[in-house]
Amino acid sequence: MTFKPAQWPRKLRSQEWFGGNGRDQIYHRGWMKNQGLPHHMFDGRPVIGILNTWSELTPCNAHLRDLAEKVKYGVYEAGGFPVEVPVFSASESAFRPTAMMFRNLAALAVEEAIRGQPMDGCVLLVGCDKTTPSLLMGAASCDLPTIMVSGGPMLNGYFRGERVGSGTHLWKFSEAVKAGEMTQAEFAQAEASMSRSPGSCNTMGTASTMASMMESLGMTLSGNAAIPAVDSRRRVMAHMTGMRIVQMVKDDLKPSDILKKENFENAIRTNGAIGGSTNAVIHLLAIAGRVGIDLTLDDWDRCGREVSTIVNLMPSGKYLMEEFFYAGGLPVVIKRLAEAGLLHKDAMTVSGGSIWDEVKDVVNYNEDVILPADRPLTAHGGIAVLKGNLAPKGAVLKPSAASPHLMKHRGRAVVFEDIDDYKAKINDENLDIDENCVMVMKNCGPKGYPGMAEVGNMGLPPKVLRKGITDMVRISDARMSGTAYGTVVLHTSPEAAAGGPLAVVRNGDMIELDVEARRIHLDISDAELQARLAEWKPLPDQPESGYAWLHQNHVMGADTGADLDFLKGCRGAPVGKDSH
Structure with missing residues (x-):
């Protein structure tokens, strides 16, 4: 797969707002300058929207303001103009009736935030389960140069000498209480050990699965998925992501250039190898629908059926994301799949190169965490x-x-x-x-x-x-x-x-x-x-108004990704008419 970069310099989308000396351009620049921005920031350099799902009610993402600052450093270093934009954050642990109901609302809000504002490229700051697919769905519908960086998983939990996985042990301990094998007081004591640092689930739950899906799709820099949230290398990843998006804008490297059928097939096989969440099925189907890729449940079965699960992580295995990172992380898994002939090695990534180029030299540092092919955790691990x-x-x-x-x-x-x-x-x-x-x-x-x-x-x-x-x-x-x-x-x-x-x-x-x-x-x-x-x-009861009504009347089935029917396909991000 080849990509031909666009010529640079050229007039960017943001210049429709900021370029020139007309009344409208002075209006847009003038308001921005109340933040202390010098005039030369509006000279035609790429404006990078940092779409941040930070929220104190989204605990997995509560540290993303710090990462946003690191992204800004990278954007500035590469000659861009970063602007941080808060976007809808669907918290898995707090939203009722369920965060999944609001994934599509978040995607809709993100799409319009990108389309209606002066951005030339986007960095998507994600973490909690639904924030990752919702932001990529919205960005893919606009098709501006886009790259993702996730917040990373929590550190390992420990309770009475036992490694504790967030979520996984919640179900395990809850059943133990019901069976009379654990007291309610002991369950309460274990609570503090389940979430002892910033970050998302430390198991191969949906958050880490979707981070892995984004990396295997080619939408993040290589190695992004597994770095713990509190590790300094997570901040380095954010900085490098900020640098990379500026060049992507100059090259005009867009999601539609990366998200091909081959990339989705790579992600499906990767999901089998890591023992990833079933939620990846519904999210990848929805993302594919946004870029016009014909991805079906049959593709999931066809691509994943013969893939062995080789990542020994909870809930399928015994380790957690921290050990996965130390062992070499997702690049090792991708390399293993490529060497077995199960991966499209020339699939493009946000690096501008192939996925194989990104992983060919990586090393597995722990074969009890990332297992050898001849002793997999499960011989047929795909969904x-x-x-x-x-x-x-x-x-x-x-x-x-x-x-x-x-x-x-x-x-x-x-x-x-x-x-x-x-x-x-x-x-x-x-x-x-x-x-x-x-x-x-x-x-x-x-x-x-x-x-x-x-x-x-x-x-x-x-x-x-x-x-x-x-x-x-x-x-x-x-x-x-x-x-x-x-x-x-x-x-x-x-x-x-x-x-x-x-x-x-x-x-x-x-x-x-x-x-x-x-x-x-x-x-x-x-x-x-x-x-x-x-x-x-x-069922007799139907909502009468609001988003619940919109959802009930337009949501599609799980077999196609449960997106809203009118949001399928890429609509682009044209510059709208200025009302001033």
């Missing part, structure tokens, strides 16, 4: 895409986080109509359920929850946990946290709230799961299934 009469448009499962003995299973359905029904019943000792059953939860998809919350990894009933059972087959149209684990079928499409077959599953129905055959089947006749679907009635 499994399941289809059948229960999921005609597909559902997903993460093999590296599932129990091998449940990968082929037939069980009796125990049905929960929604998350409230689940909460009302799951602790009832009279619930007719055992470890051989299949737990089914409905109405938790993009329309159903609304927003498709991370509730798919339903906690097991206490009476099953007390037997020492730690996993059961669970099926829903919901998502689950990238830090979670278990034999969990997710993103079932069409979702129940849209009248998909999941909506008509009944208690006592038999369900068959066969991951190897990629099959998920409701064991009733076609005639019975059609009769049930004909009787189905949609």
Whole structure:
């Protein structure tokens, strides 16, 4: 893949605001100068928007103001003009009903922030799960030169000598309390050890997965994904990113030059190798839709099926992101995939060169963290895409986080109509359920929850946990946290709230799961299934106004990325008419 840089110097987009001596240009410059900016900053140098998702209610991103300053240093050093712009920050830990409901709103806000303001290029400062895809979705729709830098993961947590992974141990300890193996007081003591430094989840959860996806897509500088948030090298990465975006503007190197089908296939295979989050599926589908790339669930299964998971990190393995960085980080994984013939080595990155050029000389410093090919954590680690009469448009499962003995299973359905029904019943000792059953939860998809919350990894009933059972087959149209684990079928499409077959599953129905055959089947006749679907009635309550109304009426299915239908495709960033 080759890229021909544009000629420099040339007139930049920002000069429509700042260049010249007309009334409108003086108006724009004059207001900017109240910040103490000298006149020569408006002389035609690249204006770089630093789109910052810093927020004290987004704890993963609460340190990004410091990184923004380092990006500015790099922009200034390279001869650019940095402007920091706060943008919508969807916090995974604080937003209700779920941050996923607001991913598309954030993308819409970011797109308009870029399109409507004098930026020639963008640095996207991200961290928490939804901030990464939402900012790239918005930037890709505008197609100005863009580069990303993430905030990095937290340091390892430790509790009573045990390595503690954020999220992963939350689920583990919570189940231990329900099983009577841990006291509530001990759970509270463990809380302080889970998040002991700035940064995002220290497991291979969704935040670190999406940072890895951005690096494997070619949208960050090599090595960005794994540097801990508090490591000085994270600040160096921010500085170098600031320098690089200035040259990208001069070269006119845009997302559409980088985000090709080959880059997405590289990311899918990388996700399998790292044991990445199932949430990457829905986000990459949405990003691809913004740049007009035909990416489907079938591509996920085709590209990831034969990829081994070689990164020994929670929730699939035993280490955390800190050890992953010390071992060499994502460049080692990318090199391993390339050497195995599983990567498009000539795929372009924001460096202007190929992804292979970025990784060919890296070294693996710990083969217990990044495993050799002949002893992978899971032989087939890519996301499994399941289809059948229960999921005609597909559902997903993460093999590296599932129990091998449940990968082929037939069980009796125990049905929960929604998350409230689940909460009302799951602790009832009279619930007719055992470890051989299949737990089914409905109405938790993009329309159903609304927003498709991370509730798919339903906690097991206490009476099953007390037997020492730690996993059961669970099926829903919901998502689950990238830090979670278990034999969990997710993103079932069409979702129940849209009248998909999941909506008509009944208690006592038999369900068959066969991951190897990629099959998920409701064991009733076609005639019975059609009769049930004909009787189905949609949920009665619909929002009357606001963003919730917009979301409910325009969100698409999980199988296409759950974007809003009118936001697909790249619309560019033309200079609008000045109103002054």
